[in-house]
């Protein structure tokens with residue numbers, strides 16, 4: 001039990017849990033029972049009777065709204081590009097939630113962290129609206145139970161036991177332009193030239209898998225990206241950071257140093273027979289480093305030096321759930337099965353079976369059950385520790401940076417994650433779509449992520465898959481100018497969405513200009529939140545706990561201590577309804593030069609917000625400083641050139 005300012009954290013132990021190293025505070029095991037929960041060891045479940053008006057917040061990166069009640073969520077890092085309501089898992093596994101009872105709730109308000117690295121399901125009123133059930137695969141977990149006086153206080157206590165969040169460099173708050181398909185240096189130069197010509201601020205360009213030689217980590221394609229270190233310095237002269245991607249799978253290829261060292265150093269996960277497990281991702285056949293092993297983390301982490309030595313100071317780690325297209329073994333089985341169908345009349349059953357044979361090849365649980373890690377000297381099957389994989393890949397890099405580039409502040413974020421990884425890096429929310437509903441989803445996801453320690457976070461602005469429209473891009477940018485990670489990323493084959501390509505470049509210039517003007521405020525609130533275990537994005541009810549109306553508002557957010565935002569996330573809207581829990585000053589910002597201010601009373605309002613207009617609400621007694629907009633963060637002058645006060 002640990003006491004913080006009068007509130008309490010108790011640790012309960014179920015079975016024989018695997019140590020995830022997500023909690024950094026030493027908390028003594030409590031031998032009592034977990035308050036309010038009924039445990040059924042045979043069924044491997046814990047059940048809580050939920051109050052009629054209870055709400056549940058948290059679970060980090062997940063589908064659906066901020067209040068998680070009414071659906072079930074499976075914590076199992078998934079390579080899942082379809083972030084739809086019917087899904088139960090996305091890329092992160094973040095098992096922390098807060099139970100907030102109704103006014104006359106039986107159970108008290110509490111937070112709970114279910115620390116277990118395998119699959120675990122949170123049924124929050126899905127089977128039975130009045131019950132929450134936690135359904136374990138393996139009944140082994142450390143459970144941290146946090147009593148708290150308020151929602152924010154519970155988060156703060158939790159964040160304290162998991163350790164301080166990663167702090168990204170300030171330049172990483174600048175706009176990043178990304179697209180899967182920048183094929184060579186000239187294309188990258190063209191993008192930067194066009195941003196400069198349109199006078200839209202920019203700080204970084206992301207390099208997706210095509211900068212590598214045949215998708216091999218820590219290599220450069222010498223035909224298309226020749227003289228890479230010279231190119232990095234040319235970009236640095238223009239104050240542009242290049243941010244390469246690193247994937248989890250290591251290509252199997254004789255003569256490729258990373259592969260050969262991996263074999264020699266016994267760094268890859270193994271199949272049942274003790275041979276390196278073979279699966280396939282972008283480069284075809286790969287082995288996966290066993291990031292759960294300390295010396296493998298050290299080895300792989302040191303590899304980033306190839307790139308930091310060339311001047312690189314930012315990375316994104318991808319495909320680290322790990323994503324698997326197919327395993328060698330199952331591909332063989334699949335071909336054999338398909339052979340059998342050749343001369344058959346495929347009817348309703350056999351046709352679907354035939355289709356399923358190929359479609360079921362990727363990311364299969366059967367594969368997860370067929371390879372092994374060496375974890376603290378013991379052999380352990382992957383599915384039992386699945387959620388630790390991306391976390392430890394990113395930790396490998398995070399731990400290495402202080403060795404290989406001690407003088408640099410490095411940007412790092414990952415796709416897969418588990419709580420604990422927040423100390424080393426941020427995350428992006430993966431392959432979303434250019435859909436209005438995914439703009440709203442990203443508004444919903446940020447507070448949940450912040451609760452779990454992921455402060456440097458953001459979606460692929462504009463959407464990764466599908467074709468974006470200009471109005472969606474305008475509204476999405478109007479929201480993303482507030483998120484720490486502000487990156488425009490899209491998939492190969494979709495409509496191009498660099499901001500200068502749209503008709504109304506002036507609007508984008510002004511919006512991104514506003515972002516740069518907001519950076520001194522955003523960055524200082526972000527660092528404050530990281531250092532004080534606070535959230536940067538808060539739902540209204542975290543600030544106004546007794547305001548019943550505020551509890552239903554899931555499309556407005558407090559950003560830092562001074563402002564609230566109310567993004568527009570529907571097509572063809574001329575404005576939106578906004579609820580003010582207190583009197584506030586509204587600023588309708590079109591640019592740093594062009595805005596109106598209006599004092600509004602607490603309550604509901606319909607507020608006009610045309611495309612290109614951003615609604616920001618300043619709280620009483622607070623102020624919002626704006627810096628002079630510049631084209632690069634390096635040129636920002638921290639002295640506010642305007643301050644809007646209320």
Ligand code: GLC
Pocket residue numbers: 179180208209245318319415430431489490491
């Ligand atoms: C994955 C990533 C995406 C990237 C693509 C190609 O889908 O999530 O961001 O562009 O791989 O590397």
